[in-house]
Amino acid sequence: MATIKDVARLAGVSVATVSRVINKTDFVNPETAGQVLKAIEQLQYEPNAVARGLAGKKMGIIALILPDILNPFFPALARGVEDVAHKKGLTVILGNSDDLGLKESSYIKVLKKKYVDGFIIASNTIREEDVEALRKERIPIVLLDRGLNTASCAVIRSNNREGAKIGVQHLIEQGCQRIAHIYGPQEFITARERLLGYEEIAKGLSGYSPSLMVSGNFDIEGGRKAVEQLLTRHPDVDGIFAGNDLMGVGALKALHERGIRVPEEVKVCGFDGIGLTEITEPELTTVAQPIYEMGKLAARILLDEIESGIRENSIIELDVTLIPRKSTQ
Amino acid sequence: MATIKDVARLAGVSVATVSRVINKTDFVNPETAGQVLKAIEQLQYEPNAVARGLAGKKMGIIALILPDILNPFFPALARGVEDVAHKKGLTVILGNSDDLGLKESSYIKVLKKKYVDGFIIASNTIREEDVEALRKERIPIVLLDRGLNTASCAVIRSNNREGAKIGVQHLIEQGCQRIAHIYGPQEFITARERLLGYEEIAKGLSGYSPSLMVSGNFDIEGGRKAVEQLLTRHPDVDGIFAGNDLMGVGALKALHERGIRVPEEVKVCGFDGIGLTEITEPELTTVAQPIYEMGKLAARILLDEIESGIRENSIIELDVTLIPRKSTQ
DNA sequence: CTGAAAGCGCTTACAG
DNA sequence: CTGAAAGCGCTTACAG
Numbered sequence: 001m002a003t004i005k006d007v008a009r010l011a012g013v014s015v016a017t018v019s020r021v022i023n024k025t026d027f028v029n030p031e032t033a034g035q036v037l038k039a040i041e042q043l044q045y046e047p048n049a050v051a052r053g054l055a056g057k058k059m060g061i062i063a064l065i066l067p068d069i070l071n072p073f074f075p076a077l078a079r080g081v082e083d084v085a086h087k088k089g090l091t092v093i094l095g096n097s098d099d100l101g102l103k104e105s106s107y108i109k110v111l112k113k114k115y116v117d118g119f120i121i122a123s124n125t126i127r128e129e130d131v132e133a134l135r136k137e138r139i140p141i142v143l144l145d146r147g148l149n150t151a152s153c154a155v156i157r158s159n160n161r162e163g164a165k166i167g168v169q170h171l172i173e174q175g176c177q178r179i180a181h182i183y184g185p186q187e188f189i190t191a192r193e194r195l196l197g198y199e200e201i202a203k204g205l206s207g208y209s210p211s212l213m214v215s216g217n218f219d220i221e222g223g224r225k226a227v228e229q230l231l232t233r234h235p236d237v238d239g240i241f242a243g244n245d246l247m248g249v250g251a252l253k254a255l256h257e258r259g260i261r262v263p264e265e266v267k268v269c270g271f272d273g274i275g276l277t278e279i280t281e282p283e284l285t286t287v288a289q290p291i292y293e294m295g296k297l298a299a300r301i302l303l304d305e306i307e308s309g310i311r312e313n314s315i316i317e318l319d320v321t322l323i324p325r326k327s328t329q
Numbered sequence: 330m331a332t333i334k335d336v337a338r339l340a341g342v343s344v345a346t347v348s349r350v351i352n353k354t355d356f357v358n359p360e361t362a363g364q365v366l367k368a369i370e371q372l373q374y375e376p377n378a379v380a381r382g383l384a385g386k387k388m389g390i391i392a393l394i395l396p397d398i399l400n401p402f403f404p405a406l407a408r409g410v411e412d413v414a415h416k417k418g419l420t421v422i423l424g425n426s427d428d429l430g431l432k433e434s435s436y437i438k439v440l441k442k443k444y445v446d447g448f449i450i451a452s453n454t455i456r457e458e459d460v461e462a463l464r465k466e467r468i469p470i471v472l473l474d475r476g477l478n479t480a481s482c483a484v485i486r487s488n489n490r491e492g493a494k495i496g497v498q499h500l501i502e503q504g505c506q507r508i509a510h511i512y513g514p515q516e517f518i519t520a521r522e523r524l525l526g527y528e529e530i531a532k533g534l535s536g537y538s539p540s541l542m543v544s545g546n547f548d549i550e551g552g553r554k555a556v557e558q559l560l561t562r563h564p565d566v567d568g569i570f571a572g573n574d575l576m577g578v579g580a581l582k583a584l585h586e587r588g589i590r591v592p593e594e595v596k597v598c599g600f601d602g603i604g605l606t607e608i609t610e611p612e613l614t615t616v617a618q619p620i621y622e623m624g625k626l627a628a629r630i631l632l633d634e635i636e637s638g639i640r641e642n643s644i645i646e647l648d649v650t651l652i653p654r655k656s657t658q
Numbered sequence: 659c660t661g662a663a664a665g666c667g668c669t670t671a672c673a674g
Numbered sequence: 675c676t677g678a679a680a681g682c683g684c685t686t687a688c689a690g
Contacts, residue, residue, distance in 0.1 A: 381685080384684045
């Protein structure tokens with residue numbers, strides 16, 4: 001492969017000049033520039049990204065750390081990030097943290113050494129200290145779903161509480177009176193917010209009882225178990241608002257197994273809007289987050305910060321959308 | 330951040346010596362080594378991966394290029410790759426090619442400039458020329474699903490033809506006589522092989538007809554449309570072998586819409602073994618590939634080649650497993 | 659067993 | 675408008 005030296009030699013200029021025309025970082029006499037361009041063309045020269053990275057401390061890489069790409073919520077997010085990164089000529093490194101603070105920290109450490117341009121972290125367990133450290137080193141970072149009190153970096157999330165209210169409200173409109181909620185792990189801010197939204201609306205219902213709230217661990221199996229538990233406590237439940245789609249799917253399964261018809265006897269609404277909701281029988285009504293868009297937005301904000309060097313501290317809360325389907329009507 | 334110079338100074342040795350103890354690349358007097366280690370500890374020194382990359386032409390990065398992480402087949406593959414890479418201290422860059430040869434080539438070009446250690450390419454459209462070029466530059470590469478005649482690099486794939494035979498055989502054992510096949514795009518070797526496997530078995534059936542084979546484009550919508558087409562041609566079909574799970578799901582949907590009961594009237598079997606198959610109603614019987622394992626294996630072989638420098642040309646064909654579920658029994 | 663020095667391929671003040 | 679040179683932070687022959 002040709003190097004910048006080869007180009008310089010062929011064009012009869014210094015490497016500095018070649019660098020200037022490549023990066024458009026300084027004015028170069030148009031004629032000289034022409035020579036250089038011709039030499040580049042002729043040698044099929046492509047700048048070496050690693051040498052560039054070493055000199056400039058940026059490798060043109062975005063680090064995307066998320067809990068688990070196997071969780072069907074994340075592929076769309078990753079795709080969103082990758083699409084905008086790719087358009088800008090950047091590349092993305094993917095790390096699965098399994099929501100383990102330790103693993104996250106270890107990724108951050110490794111990736112800083114690789115001079116990634118910035119981090120996008122979709123995590124419920126990211127440590128404040130890690131974020132602070134990144135900030136201090138002026139490495140751009142945007143967080144997904146996190147960053148409550150600490151507005152020390154850009155945060156993107158959906159309006160989870162509002163979404164929960166919309167979901168519960170929808171169940172009420174469909175005629176439900178005894179509406180249960182399957183909630184996710186309460187150490188996750190998203191799960192907490194959705195539970196709060198549920199409570200806010202459900203509390204006003206005549207059939208309300210705190211024991212209508214059951215924990216479900218954000219996965220299919222958890223949703224299934226939650227429903228079993230729920231049915232022994234409240235056989236008369238007629239609506240279930242699941243804290244995410246996976247638990248909604250689990251709920252559907254449990255109800256089906258017991259021969260309880262959805263939506264006739266019990267209506268079910270999920271949260272997230274992942275693809276799975278379209279293949280259950282009946283299809284699952286859900287409060288959809290704009291997942292792909294969130295990924296794109298995160299990448300855009302990060303790229304802005306990388307380019308401008310201007311710190312971004314805003315918290316952006318995206319709107320969710322109710323997608324009514326067979327499971328509630 | 331401390332550099333190798335700082336360590337050298339503090340330990341009272343040259344940078345070469347520090348480099349030697351870090352990389353265990355040469356014998357170093359144990360006492361000297363001790364000093365160095367102490368200095369490293371004291372300064373919390375971590376070698377700069379980019380400088381290392383520039384000097385050694387390897388960034389400790391695996392490039393994983395796949396069609397689309399949104400396709401539920403690929404997250405497990407990616408996770409497998411990432412898990413073994415992470416264990417070895419490597420990091421993985423993810424690229425979505427959308428099965429576009431052009432996009433693949435562009436990724437390869439960009440990533441070569443970033444000195445990735447090797448490529449894992451899960452693609453149906455990868456160009457021979459790209460593979461050859463990589464081989465010539467001695468950049469390790471392992472392919473998934475591809476590499477028929479050209480055994481010029483390691484290839485990992487499932488035994489697709491055998492799998493198809495197993496699936497069809499299963500349908501026969503469950504009492505099906507008129508078994509249809511929904512096939513994927515025939516430019517994909519996997520789709521071709523599965524079709525061949527189907528034919529091999531189905532041809533022997535008394536109710537066999539070539540018009541029982543319908544094209545389905547490897548997605549849900551394609552599967553659905555294929556079934557509609559199929560039912561007008563062959564209302565008496567009693568078994569459907571779908572070329573992948575997504576089309577199997579589509580088939581289930583189409584049958585459900587028409588009020589045709591599965592498995593009573595028609596039995597359906599998919600291929601791949603993705604998670605979706607467990608949430609349909611009824612759950613979908615499928616011929617499962619060991620997807621996660623394929624990812625791990627691909628990464629292991631690639632890492633071996635990276636470490637040893639020894640070219641790997643073997644074609645590894647993994648066994649598939651029938652997972653019988655409600656949709657066929 | 660260890661050091662001095664060149665090299666990896668760029669970028670970027672500093673001069674002119 | 676352009677060049678010489680230092681610097682980014684390592685690795686690796688080459689000597690000794």
